[in-house]
Amino acid sequence: MRREVPKSSLFDDLRRARRRSRSMRSSADAGVSGRPHRVLYDAHERERPDNQTDAETFLKRLTLNARVRERAYVSSAIAAWTISQQCAMVVVHAGLHAALVDGSAEARGRIRLELGALAVGGVAWALGGSNGGRGLGGLVKRSLRSLRLFALVSCGLAALTPLCQTMTAAVSDDTAAVCSALSLGLYVLAYDYAFANLETKQLASSFSLGAAMFATMLMASRLDDRPSVFADALLALECYVLAPYVWRAVRVRSTALHLIVVFTVHVWAFIIARECDPLLGWAFVAWTFLLAVLSPGLLVFLARRGKTQIAGPWDEALPKLYLFRGTERASGVPRYRHYYANKRSIE
Structure with missing residues (x-):
């Protein structure tokens, strides 16, 4: 007779496995590049799913005009x-x-x-x-x-x-x-x-x-x-x-x-x-x-007067070239060999 597994336990197991793999990758990356791996969700909200939203925590890190370039x-x-x-x-x-x-x-x-x-x-x-x-x-x-x-x-x-x-x-x-x-x-x-x-x-x-x-x-x-x-x-x-x-x-x-x-x-x-x-x-x-x-x-x-930029934890991650500067894979090959990514270190 086939036994049914509750969906909640399956989701919990998948979530734990994903967290373990992320922690292992972050520790490996930190050992190679010398910098900690940055996760895209709050560490203290581990019991909640990644897409958890509520009225108390959703707008806590809302910022307005944080990266707006003012014109002279x-x-x-x-x-x-x-x-x-x-x-x-x-x-x-x-x-x-x-x-x-x-x-x-x-x-x-x-x-x-x-x-x-x-x-x-x-x-x-x-x-x-x-x-x-x-x-x-x-x-x-x-x-x-x-x-x-x-x-x-x-x-x-x-x-x-x-x-x-x-x-x-x-x-x-x-x-x-x-x-x-x-x-x-x-x-x-x-x-x-x-x-x-x-x-x-x-x-x-x-x-x-x-x-x-x-x-x-x-x-x-x-x-x-x-x-x-x-x-x-x-x-x-x-x-x-x-x-x-x-x-x-x-x-x-x-x-x-x-x-x-x-x-x-x-x-x-x-x-x-x-x-x-x-x-x-x-x-x-x-x-x-x-x-x-x-x-x-x-x-x-x-x-x-009219420029308003809203930023928060819901923003998509945008890769920057300077973040790859000086980082290497486990084999010693640079992650990104673009000139502009290493321009600051060259200068």
């Missing part, structure tokens, strides 16, 4: 100024393009200034850069790269100028203007601002650069003579492709110098926009004030 207005404002700086570069390019269209700016004079700015940037990078080494060999490598970049940019744009001039001959001016404005708006929205704020090491904004180059080709194709097309395309290349590396280098050198450069770019953009239309100039000032002054303050205020 200064850091938020500096990050916002990076966004407004790219908006200012768009205004500079659009304003100088309008000056070429109405004939108020000389194309050949603009070409000389832009080539001079490109040469100055190449010399500054060759003298103050760190790629290739700090000695004479590194200086020679950077100088050769600067010369190659100068030749490729100038000669490549000069060869593509006839193609750019007739690329959109069948497109109306209104369509080209609307598509250019939308593309420049996408450039500002999709730009990799983390690169200029020193959060990443590589510029990852291929979509935004593609949108900017599409707008550049549309705008340059509406000009009449080849020098104007070359001047407009070269300015766009310097504003959208090469300028982010300049802003990052300035930010690495000094935050104060970065703020001076940002202020200078905004003043330059305001002067250009006001020459096109005084209303556009003051609209740019209002937009910059809203984006660079009011928006960071509103972000800090909302983060302090």
Whole structure:
């Protein structure tokens, strides 16, 4: 005759076996790594199941905003100024393009200034850069790269100028203007601002650069003579492709110098926009004030007032890389060989 075993005794036996296995694993891990094993339930509640909840003990270890990062207005404002700086570069390019269209700016004079700015940037990078080494060999490598970049940019744009001039001959001016404005708006929205704020090491904004180059080709194709097309395309290349590396280098050198450069770019953009239309100039000032002054303050205020993080014993365990640093298995093999997991011990 088959004897029935009560379910409660089966559950008790399984619970005891699980506790014994956990205690054995924790003692073994403590002997190997030198640190005690951390369990995810209270040791004094052994008589209760792991999912036991009641009104007395469930909310005892409730914490609010324990790991919430408080935002500072200064850091938020500096990050916002990076966004407004790219908006200012768009205004500079659009304003100088309008000056070429109405004939108020000389194309050949603009070409000389832009080539001079490109040469100055190449010399500054060759003298103050760190790629290739700090000695004479590194200086020679950077100088050769600067010369190659100068030749490729100038000669490549000069060869593509006839193609750019007739690329959109069948497109109306209104369509080209609307598509250019939308593309420049996408450039500002999709730009990799983390690169200029020193959060990443590589510029990852291929979509935004593609949108900017599409707008550049549309705008340059509406000009009449080849020098104007070359001047407009070269300015766009310097504003959208090469300028982010300049802003990052300035930010690495000094935050104060970065703020001076940002202020200078905004003043330059305001002067250009006001020459096109005084209303556009003051609209740019209002937009910059809203984006660079009011928006960071509103972000800090909302983060302090509305951010609430609830934490407690019910949270899921999240593995951290630094917890595996210096730990080994019984065979002597490291548990985790990732570079960032051992970065602190290496330093």
